[in-house]
Amino acid sequence: MNKENKLKLTFYGGVGEVTGANYLLEDKDIKILVDCGLFQGGSFDDIRNREPFPYNPSDIDILFVTHAHLDHIGRIPKLVKDGFSGVIYSTPSTKEISEISLIDSLGILSKEAKKKGVPLLYEKKDALKAFSLWKTIPYKTSIKINNELNAVFKDAGHILGSAMVEFSRKGEKIVFTGDLGNSPSPLLKDTEKIYDAYYLIIESVYGDKNHESAESRIDILKNAIENTIKKGGALLIPAFSIERTQVLLYEINNLVESGVIPSVPVFLDSPFAIKVTKIYKDKINNFNKGAREEINSGDDIFDFPQLKFTENHKDSLKIANMPNPKIIIAGSGMSNGGRILSHEKRHLSDPNSALLIVGFQASGSIGRMIQDGAKEVLIDNEHIPVRASIINLQGFSSHKDSDNLLDFVSDTSNTVKKVFVVMGEPKSALFLVQKIRDCLNVNAIAPNLGESSFL
Numbered sequence: 127m128n129k130e131n132k133l134k135l136t137f138y139g140g141v142g143e144v145t146g147a148n149y150l151l152e153d154k155d156i157k158i159l160v161d162c163g164l165f166q167g168g169s170f171d172d173i174r175n176r177e178p179f180p181y182n183p184s185d186i187d188i189l190f191v192t193h194a195h196l197d198h199i200g201r202i203p204k205l206v207k208d209g210f211s212g213v214i215y216s217t218p219s220t221k222e223i224s225e226i227s228l229i230d231s232l233g234i235l236s237k238e239a240k241k242k243g244v245p246l247l248y249e250k251k252d253a254l255k256a257f258s259l260w261k262t263i264p265y266k267t268s269i270k271i272n273n274e275l276n277a278v279f280k281d282a283g284h285i286l287g288s289a290m291v292e293f294s295r296k297g298e299k300i301v302f303t304g305d306l307g308n309s310p311s312p313l314l315k316d317t318e319k320i321y322d323a324y325y326l327i328i329e330s331v332y333g334d335k336n337h338e339s340a341e342s343r344i345d346i347l348k349n350a351i352e353n354t355i356k357k358g359g360a361l362l363i364p365a366f367s368i369e370r371t372q373v374l375l376y377e378i379n380n381l382v383e384s385g386v387i388p389s390v391p392v393f394l395d396s397p398f399a400i401k402v403t404k405i406y407k408d409k410i411n412n413f414n415k416g417a418r419e420e421i422n423s424g425d426d427i428f429d430f431p432q433l434k435f436t437e438n439h440k441d442s443l444k445i446a447n448m449p450n451p452k453i454i455i456a457g458s459g460m461s462n463g464g465r466i467l468s469h470e471k472r473h474l475s476d477p478n479s480a481l482l483i484v485g486f487q488a489s490g491s492i493g494r495m496i497q498d499g500a501k502e503v504l505i506d507n508e509h510i511p512v513r514a515s516i517i518n519l520q521g522f523s524s525h526k527d528s529d530n531l532l533d534f535v536s537d538t539s540n541t542v543k544k545v546f547v548v549m550g551e552p553k554s555a556l557f558l559v560q561k562i563r564d565c566l567n568v569n570a571i572a573p574n575l576g577e578s579s580f581l
């Protein structure tokens with residue numbers, strides 16, 4: 127095979143793990159990156175984020191961004207700091223959420239950098255320069271890259287603005303899925319179907335697991351709230367600020383308004399999640415038909431009596447003095463930073479309280495230790511015994527589960543030549559690889575870090 131006429135794809139992150147997405151696609155005259163995410167292992171700021179990029183950032187012409195999660199955007203300001211001055215493309219909502227996310231994460235990064243005595247990963251000016259290079263392209267709008275190569279964003283249904291990037295060249299399509307949504311979502315449109323990909327680079331966060339059904343996830347949430355009220359404790363929900371928080375507010379709003387659960391104080395204790403919720407409120411055109419109809423009929427789906435947004439620190443501190451029962455939604459979603467930690471310090475040792483885990487917990491995070499049954503966790507150098515009930519609820523995941531990932535691949539199995547399974551822990555990625563091979567008879571691999579393929 128003549129490699130001269132081929133595209134070269136190299137996996138520089140997001141392989142064998144769920145964070146650090148970073149893929150390089152090279153044509154003869156152009157270098158394109160897809161995503162430039164933060165590695166988020168044991169700590170928010172993994173040591174690998176500081177290492178030089180394995181390519182020269184000033185050689186990169188274009189960066190495509192699939193969505194605004196930090197494991198897909200978190201190293202963009204560093205890329206700019208290290209010399210990138212090309213164009214960044216994303217959907218409009220992805221840019222809007224990324225702007226607040228990259229500025230917000232500076233706060234957490236600087237705290238960790240101070241603690242470790244290391245320089246800051248990037249400065250505010252690097253983030254601002256990245257925003258100045260960033261152009262927005264709506265879904266389904268073709269971008270001409272060179273004479274042969276075009277790209278288009280397709281709705282991934284994962285979070286607001288999330289997209290797959292589909293490259294077309296000489297009639298062949300290469301699709302980077304980014305993260306794929308757990309459709310149907312109460313808010314977002316379904317993941318667009320792909321029927322004609324030649325190469326698929328697919329996420330596998332839940333490659334080896336299936337979620338609870340939508341009905342049972344609401345039952346688990348309802349029971350968690352009712353039991354906490356009965357016992358007079360606090361229900362803590364460490365939640366990712368983008369999508370998970372808005373879906374939770376939507377579901378709690380439904381439970382309260384339909385009288386299924388009694389009205390108790392609910393605190394959204396995350397300045398970042400509050401800002402993102404405001405962006406969601408402005409973007410109802412991106413929602414699915416059902417959600418749009420509910421909003422147009424006059425229901426503010428992110429608001430109900432007893433819901434308090436505690437944006438400033440003073441209001442956040444007051445939550446501690448509010449009597450139980452109460453529900454506290456706060457970041458970070460894996461309890462590896464953010465305001466949830468102070469609530470966990472106060473309530474984890476209380477057998478009447480509960481911690482509801484609603485998202486993926488990366489290995490090494492405090493959330494993962496609690497999920498795995500730790501009897502004690504270390505928070506801010508304090509040993510905190512875990513006596514609260516720990517409830518696992520993965521049905522609120524914004525990722526496709528194993529069966530749905532397989533269905534997604536199956537749609538394009540007539541044309542696909544090779545599937546690259548990324549963004550999953552090894553067990554999960556390899557399980558999906560095997561399933562794709564066995565059930566669909568399609569060539570699939572889990573690439574290694576730094577591995578290249580010619581497409």
Ligand SMILES: [Zn+2]
Binds near residue numbers: 193195284305
């Ligand atoms: Zn994501």
